[in-house]
Amino acid sequence: MIIAAPRLPRPSEAALHRVRQTLAARIGPSRILDGDGVSAFGHDESEVAGVLPDFVVLAESEAHVAATLEIAQAEGVPVTPRAGGTGRTGGAIPVGGGVVVATAGLARIKEIDRANMVAVVEPGVVTRAFHDAVEAEGLFYPPDPNSLHNCMLGGNVANNAGGPRALKYGVTGDYVLGLRAVFMGGRTMFVGRRTPKGVTGYDLTSLLVGSEGTLGVLTELTLRLRPKPPVVRTLLGLFDSVHACGAAVTALFHAGHVPRALELMDEGSLEAVRNQGAAVDPRARALLLLELDGHERAVEEAVDHVGNLLHGAAGSLEVLAAQDASQRDRLWDARRALSPATKKLARFKLSEDVVVPRSRIADLLREVDAISEATGVRTLTYGHAGDGNLHVNFLWNDPSERERVDSAILALMRSTVSLGGTLSGEHGIGVTKAAYLPLEHTPELVALQEDLKRTFDPKGLLNPGKIFPSRGHGSC
Amino acid sequence: MIIAAPRLPRPSEAALHRVRQTLAARIGPSRILDGDGVSAFGHDESEVAGVLPDFVVLAESEAHVAATLEIAQAEGVPVTPRAGGTGRTGGAIPVGGGVVVATAGLARIKEIDRANMVAVVEPGVVTRAFHDAVEAEGLFYPPDPNSLHNCMLGGNVANNAGGPRALKYGVTGDYVLGLRAVFMGGRTMFVGRRTPKGVTGYDLTSLLVGSEGTLGVLTELTLRLRPKPPVVRTLLGLFDSVHACGAAVTALFHAGHVPRALELMDEGSLEAVRNQGAAVDPRARALLLLELDGHERAVEEAVDHVGNLLHGAAGSLEVLAAQDASQRDRLWDARRALSPATKKLARFKLSEDVVVPRSRIADLLREVDAISEATGVRTLTYGHAGDGNLHVNFLWNDPSERERVDSAILALMRSTVSLGGTLSGEHGIGVTKAAYLPLEHTPELVALQEDLKRTFDPKGLLNPGKIFPSRGHGSC
Numbered sequence: 024m025i026i027a028a029p030r031l032p033r034p035s036e037a038a039l040h041r042v043r044q045t046l047a048a049r050i051g052p053s054r055i056l057d058g059d060g061v062s063a064f065g066h067d068e069s070e071v072a073g074v075l076p077d078f079v080v081l082a083e084s085e086a087h088v089a090a091t092l093e094i095a096q097a098e099g100v101p102v103t104p105r106a107g108g109t110g111r112t113g114g115a116i117p118v119g120g121g122v123v124v125a126t127a128g129l130a131r132i133k134e135i136d137r138a139n140m141v142a143v144v145e146p147g148v149v150t151r152a153f154h155d156a157v158e159a160e161g162l163f164y165p166p167d168p169n170s171l172h173n174c175m176l177g178g179n180v181a182n183n184a185g186g187p188r189a190l191k192y193g194v195t196g197d198y199v200l201g202l203r204a205v206f207m208g209g210r211t212m213f214v215g216r217r218t219p220k221g222v223t224g225y226d227l228t229s230l231l232v233g234s235e236g237t238l239g240v241l242t243e244l245t246l247r248l249r250p251k252p253p254v255v256r257t258l259l260g261l262f263d264s265v266h267a268c269g270a271a272v273t274a275l276f277h278a279g280h281v282p283r284a285l286e287l288m289d290e291g292s293l294e295a296v297r298n299q300g301a302a303v304d305p306r307a308r309a310l311l312l313l314e315l316d317g318h319e320r321a322v323e324e325a326v327d328h329v330g331n332l333l334h335g336a337a338g339s340l341e342v343l344a345a346q347d348a349s350q351r352d353r354l355w356d357a358r359r360a361l362s363p364a365t366k367k368l369a370r371f372k373l374s375e376d377v378v379v380p381r382s383r384i385a386d387l388l389r390e391v392d393a394i395s396e397a398t399g400v401r402t403l404t405y406g407h408a409g410d411g412n413l414h415v416n417f418l419w420n421d422p423s424e425r426e427r428v429d430s431a432i433l434a435l436m437r438s439t440v441s442l443g444g445t446l447s448g449e450h451g452i453g454v455t456k457a458a459y460l461p462l463e464h465t466p467e468l469v470a471l472q473e474d475l476k477r478t479f480d481p482k483g484l485l486n487p488g489k490i491f492p493s494r495g496h497g498s499c
Numbered sequence: 500m501i502i503a504a505p506r507l508p509r510p511s512e513a514a515l516h517r518v519r520q521t522l523a524a525r526i527g528p529s530r531i532l533d534g535d536g537v538s539a540f541g542h543d544e545s546e547v548a549g550v551l552p553d554f555v556v557l558a559e560s561e562a563h564v565a566a567t568l569e570i571a572q573a574e575g576v577p578v579t580p581r582a583g584g585t586g587r588t589g590g591a592i593p594v595g596g597g598v599v600v601a602t603a604g605l606a607r608i609k610e611i612d613r614a615n616m617v618a619v620v621e622p623g624v625v626t627r628a629f630h631d632a633v634e635a636e637g638l639f640y641p642p643d644p645n646s647l648h649n650c651m652l653g654g655n656v657a658n659n660a661g662g663p664r665a666l667k668y669g670v671t672g673d674y675v676l677g678l679r680a681v682f683m684g685g686r687t688m689f690v691g692r693r694t695p696k697g698v699t700g701y702d703l704t705s706l707l708v709g710s711e712g713t714l715g716v717l718t719e720l721t722l723r724l725r726p727k728p729p730v731v732r733t734l735l736g737l738f739d740s741v742h743a744c745g746a747a748v749t750a751l752f753h754a755g756h757v758p759r760a761l762e763l764m765d766e767g768s769l770e771a772v773r774n775q776g777a778a779v780d781p782r783a784r785a786l787l788l789l790e791l792d793g794h795e796r797a798v799e800e801a802v803d804h805v806g807n808l809l810h811g812a813a814g815s816l817e818v819l820a821a822q823d824a825s826q827r828d829r830l831w832d833a834r835r836a837l838s839p840a841t842k843k844l845a846r847f848k849l850s851e852d853v854v855v856p857r858s859r860i861a862d863l864l865r866e867v868d869a870i871s872e873a874t875g876v877r878t879l880t881y882g883h884a885g886d887g888n889l890h891v892n893f894l895w896n897d898p899s900e901r902e903r904v905d906s907a908i909l910a911l912m913r914s915t916v917s918l919g920g921t922l923s924g925e926h927g928i929g930v931t932k933a934a935y936l937p938l939e940h941t942p943e944l945v946a947l948q949e950d951l952k953r954t955f956d957p958k959g960l961l962n963p964g965k966i967f968p969s970r971g972h973g974s975c
Contacts, residue, residue, distance in 0.1 A: 218888075222661075464699070
């Protein structure tokens, strides 16, 4: 683990003991896990050093969550919510110790309402299982974070997760109509609605979406669905440089196309894919993976048009179309395997998740080259090019390089902001990006968010140490 | 005017005098309007009795707005923001007196960025003028509230305005990437971003969208645009009952169609349209106005399919297709004229804006019939059937009927909530619906929203008397 967790004051043993005893009496001792059992709850899929919780509540109902937040609040003990634990920024790590409240046991799909295209689910439902359930009803839930086989809807909502299909269909937050949440102290409420439109009161739903478990713990989600697109076609465009890819993205949008996904891989990414055994034309030094969906005739027309455009103006070396579902799955498996595959290229890896306006992708790619050259740190870039959301990976082998890596990341963040972009497209801020927040947010904006945090959680006990730069840490 | 404004304590003459003097010195006396000049700033397009402000600030820059909120805060004087003044719930009425800060003078389209499909505008830009400007660039800004010829983007964002095209494209809030706002005391900041994706910090943009000018005054909007759909086709389906219309809406969605607009008119609405001189087949007692857009072949295919479906299973009396843009404009002019036209049918009218899940439209229409029968109050219903968002109008001539009207509206609100709906789809809560808020929101949810309001505006000076039920008023 290569990023230190912030050091926060730990709760007292006496307070922890009282919370444990009172909770055991309220929700039953079998729902409390401690000792060796907690070891799986101290880390996530980020590079942040793990911190073990003092104990874990295996919640199976909203009442269990509410009891936890009521009793912990009374004793001043921190609580860290956790769904699938697949986050990339340390958001689920209990950096202040105390209690982890695990909502994986709240895993029911309560309702799929076909007529209104609405589902009501619990936070522990695995995203891919939900896809399957709604598609069996002829419906479609677009958000598809890379970890969809393991991540859970509660974590997706808490982090406003994205994925390739966000390009056409928007991110998780665009599908959340309402939710039930428990706040510190145990207050429980439904916010939002289950209708497509509604402007009754403040939009608390959107405030809770993406708040990374720092404002409330989600216990039920009311999600909007869509009709399942009848036809999907997948294309692969090979290029001799990543810069040609960037130009092709611009050309596609100028021509009025909105693919449902438009993924970019640079030379290093292709190397990682080839290392996994994928046979990619050796001339290719970058590729675009592109998906179009809709009604049959419109999609066929778009596939022809996009194919011609890539071959022609965009200068693609070769354009391949997936001939069937299994070819399509193989292309996506290669894309989804990229994040683990890049880990094998070097001893250490840090992955960023910046976004720039689409027209600035080529500029960002040039900045990444310049940063890599100036610092001597190897980079590898892939991601959701259509959204301007790129995963820039920094790779190194010798621990002594770490200082240069940090300055490379800082330079990337500065470039991103100066290109009109934002620090994170879909991973959130968590622990790993908190120090960079002041690059994008003014002190007044950070202070306003901290005021809002205090409105929900005056003692700062819910998921402490996340999003906001630690006091005394200084800004970068 | 048939709804009383809430009575709030008025600011002292001395405080008003000091605010006026200090402001005149800071922003220039010519930007302050008082005396007879304020008469146009005391009402909106609702049925709420007007209240005159003590004076009006004609802001032409963000600095003017900030100076107003700084000086008013220091003296404890209320401030009510106003853009186009076309709201339907009294939101722009300065019910506590004090200052109206008018942002109509902030009316620049600062930027239309074609490559990234983003625009940056000021709040005083008229919605229709913005449509024209972006369409001239081959782009598209979908939100189309009925008042689009007069309303302004600042008011649209403050109220999260909808319109017919919300069915396919979503409401105003779905197009707001970021904004600049001034808070009480004069703090000014940008929140949000200009990229399509971004999860850096809390979603304050969505919190401010639809907050009805109670949290901050908007001074700049960063809006997302879309490619302009190349082809639009408009259909009219005539039915012998409004219930047949409701069933047709369900059938259309079951068949997988997502029209860009799907508007319903009941018998009373048709009468209002016929009174305006429109020749509508005399057999028709209800109609659906339906619009499809996209690429040519796909749209033609959908028009054929929808036409057959309306004729066949849905039992339409007749289906008409607009043959050209001028026929199309005439159909929409008739739709847009409905709200003023219904005013001529009786001396008094109150219009509600409820939403139910789409599958419950038929149930809601039956409830409206039952309420009308039980109370003897005439009703007339039209609206955005595809969204389940219906404008239910109550019409009467004799002031003595008023009590029955109030009980009919209360019954409608109760029915809406019990059908899983929400009090307002696009007009907001403002003054007119504040008393009904407790039917939908629990006391805890109202209290949480009031806590958030205090975080932005601890003295309760910004647009007071809106959204939340007045103290001592009791709930219904």
